[in-house]
Amino acid sequence: SQQGEEDPQALSIQEGENATMNCSYKTSINNLQWYRQNSGRGLVHLILIRSNEREKHSGRLRVTLDTSKKSSSLLITASRAADTASYFCATDASGAQKLVFGQGTRLTINP
């Protein structure tokens, strides 16, 4: 079963705009991770945020975590056509690397 919900399920924006994806989860966590998947291929790790962190940056990515609301957001700034992919959040309850994934957000960047 899936841990939580991702919102929106699909997002289409123009190149250069910012994209924001949200993730909610149900149980307490050790960390939350975001992954990217191109066209049903393997997942690529983007960023990990621990339960005691509130915000993390990596290049054009910004992730926030609100453990009181059991939610996280991923912001991609200055989007590019190459950012077109599905994005998944995944929670790790114990730090044992057994991840529970959301259903994903399909992001389309229009040139």
Added chain:
Amino acid sequence: ETGVTQSPTHLIKTRGQQVTLRCSSQSGHNTVSWYQQALGQGPQFIFQYYREEENGRGNFPPRFSGLQFPNYSSELNVNALELDDSALYLCASSSYRNTGELFFGEGSRLTVL
């Protein structure tokens, strides 16, 4: 490139058959996890192997089984295939010494007819 390789990339089986999927983990990684991803869904955890022992299992029946070898490569075996087993099977390697991220292979796409 994550250094995790999976084979075969695609295969077609019929109901009732058995399948074996293979995974070579990234150098230095001692943990392998398997995930099933149905079309349009997020991956679901099947099980994890650490030092050749099963180290946790998701909500999958016993006909899903696995092995990890001394070189940390791994196999996923599925017996008595059902139509709902059609999915992308993803292998991920990691090390307990790293930050917690998983390194995924490109997957094996199984179609059951």
